[in-house]
Amino acid sequence: MSVIKSLIDDTISISHYLYSHFISLSLLSQLSILISFPFIYSLLWQFIYSLRKDRVPMVHYYIPWVGSAVTYGMQPYDFFENCRSKYGDVFSFLLLGKVMTVYLGPKGHEFVLNAKLSDVSAEEAYTHLTTPVFGKGVIYDCPNWKLMEQKKFAKVALTKESFIKYVPLIKEEMLKYFKSTFKGNSGEIDVLTAQSEMTLFTASRSLFGDELRSKLDTSYAQMYSDLDKGFTPLNFVFSYLPLPNYFKRDAAHNKIAHTYLDLITKRRQSGKIEDKDLVDALLKNSKYKDGTRMTDREIANLMIGVLMGGQHTSSATSSWFLLHLGEKPELQEELYNEIKSILGDRNDLTYDDLQKLDLVNSTIKETLRLHMPLHSIFRKVMNNLSVPNTSYVVPKGHYVLIAPGYTMLSEQYFPNANEYQPHRWDNIKSIDGGISLPSIESNGKSSNETIDYGFGKISKGVSSPYLPFGGGRHRCIGEPFAYTQLGTLLVTYILNFKWSSKCPPVDYTSMVTLPEQPATIKWERREKI
Template sequence: MALLDLILNAWGSFQLFPLTVQISLVLAIPFVYNIVWQFVYSLRKDRVPLVFYWVPWVGSAVAYGMQPYDFFESCREKYGDVFAFVLLGRVMTVYLGPKGHEFVFNSKLQDVSAEEAYKHLTTPVFGEGVIYDCPNHRLMEQKKFAKNALTTNSFRKYVPVIQTEILDYFVTSPNFDMKHNNKGTANVMVTQPEMTIFTASRSLMGEQMRKKFDASFAGLYSDLDKGFTPINFVFPQLPLPLYRRRDLAQQKISRTYMELIKERRKTGDIVPGRDLIDSLMTSSTYKDGVKMTDQEIANLLIGVLMGGQHTSAATSAWFLLHLADKPELQEDIYKEVTSVLAPKGGNINDLSYEDLQDMPLVNNTIKETLRMHMPLHSIFRKVMNPLVVPGTTYVVPKGHHVLVSPGYAQTNDRWFPNAGDFNPKRWSEQSTSASSNDDTVDYGFGAVSKGVSSPYLPFGGGRHRCIGEQFAYVQLGTILATFVYNLKWSLKAGTEVPEPDYQSMVTLPQEPAEITWEKRETCVV
C-alpha cells in the first residue's frame, strides 16, 4: 500500500511540471537508468566486462550489425577475449578464439540451448516441428534421417547430375546464354543462388521436384534468408514487407513439397533411396515410434535445401569473385582439372566424385573461401543454467546468451598469417584438421569430432555441427571445376572484390558483384 501511495504521489508531482519538462524527463530517465545500471553491473566481479553503450535497449546493435568482426576486434583490444554487449535488449556474452569455440560448442545441453536461441527465428522460415522447433533429441534424429541422402554412393550419383544442371544453366540463363554468346557479364548474386538451388534440388530432391523449381525459387529462398536478421532475433513477427515476403515464400515452397508428397502417397510411387523425399517418407520414424507428419517432412525439406543452398550460393559467389581477381590462380586450377581428367580423354563431362578427391587446389580454394567468408558470422546459444567461464570468476546468468564467432578467428592474423589475403595454397602448407582431438562422438546422426578448439570451424561444431559439409564440397567442387574448364573470367573493369554485406546473418558480397567471362577453347557448351 505504501508503495502504491508513493507511485501516486510521484505521478501527481510529475503532472505539476510543464509539458516540456515532462517530455525531457521521459526521454532522460531511461538514459540515466541505463548508465546507472551499467555502473552497477561493472562493480560485479562475477560478470564479464560489458561494452559501454549510450542508447537504452539498442545497445551495440548498430556497430555489431554493420561490421561484426571489426566490432569484436575493437572490444577485444579493450576488454580481452571475453566480454558482453547489449543487442536489442539481450545481453550477449562473447568468447573469441578457439577457447571460446570450446566453451560454447562443448557446453552441456542442459546449460545452453540452440533451440531457445533460434526457434523464434527459424520456425517462421522452416515451419513447425522441425530443426529448432522441437526438442534437441528430435533434431538429432531428423539429422540422421536426412543423412541417409548424404552417403558416398549418393555423392557419386550427384556429381554428373550437378554438372548437367550447371551446363544447362550456361545455356538457359540470360547471364550466360552460351549458345549465342562467347563472352558476357554475369551478376554472381543472381547466377549463384539460381545455380545452387537447381543443383541442390536436382541432386537431393530428385528430378520430379527439380521440374517444379524455376528461377523464382531462388528468389523465394532469398526471401527466407532475409528472415535471419538481427531485428528478427528480437521481433520475429513484425508487420513489415520483409516478414510478409518471408511468410509467403515459406508457404509457397511448403505447398510445392506437399504437392509431390501427396502425389506419391496417392499413387504409391515411393522408392526408398531414390531421393531425400522418398527417404524421409519411408524412414522418418523416431525411436519412440512417433512418425514425422507429411507437413513436417515438407518443413524439414525446406531446412535441408536451404542449408545446402544459401551456404553454397554465398561460397561459390565469393570464390568466383576472388578468382576473377587472381587470373594466375584461375589458370593453376584449370591445369589441375585438365590434368586429372587427361587419363579419361580430358573432357569435363567425365568428371566423377573420385576426380574431385584428386583436386587439392579445387578443394583448398573452397576451404580458403569458407575461411574468409564463413556464411554465418555469429552463432548463439541461450543460457539455461548459470554458466562459469573456465579459468575466470565470471558467471553468465541464466537467460543471457553466449555468442561465438569462428569467422572472426578465421579472418584474424593471430591464427592465419596475412588473413586478409585470399591464398588457397596456404592449406597445402599447414594442417587442415578441424581439431587436435581425434576423439569422436555420435549424437545420433553419425560420428563427429569432439574437439572444437581449432580456429577453423566453418561448419560449426558439437551436436549442432552441419551435416552437409561433404555435400557442400561435392556441389562446390563440381561448380568450380565446371566453371574453370569452360570459362575464363575477370572482375568487371574498374571494380574490386566487393566488401561483405552483414545485414543478414548470411555473409554475402555487396552488390554490384559482377564478373566478365569468355569461353575457353575447351568449352563444351
C-alpha cells in the first residue's frame, strides 16, 4: 500500500509542477501548447497504432478527430482507390473520431454482411443517422428482431399481386405529372426536382392509396429532400446540432408524420380497414411476436421509412438513367423499339410486360451499377472481430465499412466499368429477384442458398460484385418494387419523349449519390405513329 501511495503522491506532485509551470507561461505560449497538444497526441497515437501487428493499417491523417473525413466525404471512391493502392483491400481511417475499418471487394461484402448479429450491429451504427429522420421505435431505433418483424409487416404490400395493381397506377400518376409540368411540345426540366416529385407521387399512390396521395403536393417532395440531407458524415456523429439542415430535417419529419397520423386516425375512426393498401395492413397486422403492437406514431414513422425507400432511391436512379440516356439517343430508340415490340398498338402497360423488356431492365441494372444509391454500408463492432486469413483484429467499438458501389466500378469484374453499357447484361442471367451475378464463395462455386431472417427467404450469398440493394439480414426488401416503379417510369418516358442531356459528376455530400447541379434534360414530345 505504501508503494501505491508513494506513486500517487509522486503523480500529484508532477501534475502540480506541470500546472504551475504552465500558468507561469505567457498567454501566447499557453495557447500554443493547447493548440499543438492534440496534434502531437494524434501523431503519437498513430505511431503507436502502426506498431501493432494485430491492427489493420491506418490511413495517416494530420487533423485530430477530423481524420480523413474531408477526403472521404468529397470523393469516397477515389479515396478508397488511393488507399487500396497503398494498403490493399483492408485498411482503416479516422472519420470524425470514429475508426472505420474498410474491406473492399466481394470478400469484404461477405465479411460484413454475413457477420454474426452478436458481432456487428447496424442499429448501433445507424441510429444517430436514422432515428431523427424516421422517428422513434422503427428501423434502427429498435432491437433487430423488431426490425425484422417490421420488414415482414411491410412486405404485404410488396407481392407480385400488389405489383400487378401498381403498374397502371404508377403510369397514371406519371401521365398526370407530364400534363401539368411538361408544357408544350418541348422544353427543359431539372431532373432532380421532377423525379423527386414524380417518384413521391407514384410511390405514395401505389403503396398508401388514393387518400394519402391526395394529401401530398410538391412541398412534400422538398420535405423528403430535407430528410435526405440528414444522411451526412456529420449526422453520423451528431444527431442534433443547431444548424439549418438539422432544423429543416426535424420540421420535415414532424410535418410528414402528422400527415400520416391524421390518415391513421381517420381510418381507425371510420372502422373501415379493408386491406386496400399498406396503411390498412399495418393497422391490422402490426403485432409483434411478443404480443405488443406498434403504436400509431410508430406506424406513421414506419410509413416515412417505407415511402422514403420507395422515393429517394428511385428518384436518384431515375434521374441518373434519364441523364445517361440523354447522351445516347440511339439507345433511346432501341428501348422504344423493344417496348413497341411487346406492347404493339396497346396503350396499357402491365407487370407481365415489364418482365419481358430485357433492355429496360438492363438499363436499370446498369444505372444501379454505376450509381449505387448508398456509397457506404457500415456496422458497429460489438465484439472483437478477426479479419479472415490475416492477423488483424477489429476491436469492439470500432466500425466496419464496405462499399459495393466501389466494387461495381471495378475493371476486374466489369470491363470498361466507367462506361454506361446496358448491353453488358445481355448474357448475364438474373437470379434472386434482381441480383444479376451469382455469389462466389471461397471455393469458386456459385452459392444460391437461401435464408429467412424473419421477413421471407433471401439469398445467403453476398460475395457477388453486384449488390445494389445490399445483402444479408439488412438487404433492402423493396428491390422488386424498385424494378417495378423504375421500369414503369422508364417505359412511360420513352413512349412519350425524346431528350438530350449532359451527364454531370456525382455529388457525394450526403450518403445518397445524386447528380451535381445543374442536372437537366432538354425534351421534345415523341410523335405518335
